[in-house]
Amino acid sequence: MGPPSRDSTDPTLNAALLTFREAARRGVVASRFQPEVEVRLLQSIVDATVRLFEAEAASIALFERNPERLEYRVASGPKGAGAVGMSVAPNQGIAGYVYSTGESLALSDVAADPRWDRAVAEKTGYVPRSIAAVPLVNGTETVGVLQVLDKHSAPSFTMRDMELLAVFASQAAAAIAATRVQRDLPSLIASSLRQVESELTADQVEALVSAVASELDVNEETPFWALVDEVSRLRDLGESELDLVGDILRVVAEHRAHRGRARFR
Secondary structure, eight states: OOOOOTTOSOHHHHHHHHHHHHHHHHHHHHHHHSTTHHHHHHHHHHHHHHHHHTEEEEEEEEEETTTTEEEEEEEESTTTGGGTTOEEOTTSHHHHHHHHHOOOEEESOGGGOTTOOHHHHHHHTOOOSOEEEEEEEETTEEEEEEEEEEESSOSSOOHHHHHHHHHHHHHHHHHHHHHSTTTTHHHHHHHHHHHHOTTOOHHHHHHHHHHHHHTSOOOTTSHHHHHHHHHHTTTTOOHHHHHHHHHHHHHHHHHHHHHHHHHTO
């Protein structure tokens, strides 16, 4: 059985496809207005964590697939830079333990703990004395780990420290959830299609999702996406300048509508 035609006579399926195409296009446009927003948000969290705890370093590792791994996306502090870009198995070291179990962990002597992986620490260029790590939890799903290394003011982390770190972790998890909708659009569309038409096979769903994605037309050189990128550069304009840009766009839209009406007279 082949994939259903995009010109299917099923009105429900056709309406769903139109909705998904528009949602996908809007998602791509939104992502171009906020490039690297996830990284910027997470960076602000680790920066604040280092300041609050007066720590040598703080980092966030996120779970990624294909292959499954924890990837260090951001870091802060005098000893943090070496971690960015590194990946470890989801059950490797302190970060892997916290991710795989969902349990927070505070160690005053990491070298004495069998869960600690010295080789990973040495790759970052800094071997810590103490560490605190908490999972990033979005709903029921653990999406990463927030770690803090070596407070200047104390040799270990207190219960109060762990409570504060959990607050930072919840903010990081919320930021990740808010910025990953665009990246997860194909799976969201597939899930919604199955709800609309439960009899679709896996191959048919994949074909429809591919059809939706193929119509986004994100060629950098096309006029539409060139305009989106130009508008994205206007974020820092003042209110009066933005009002002027809005007026210009409205005039263009009205002119186009007027030409369309004149064509059919």
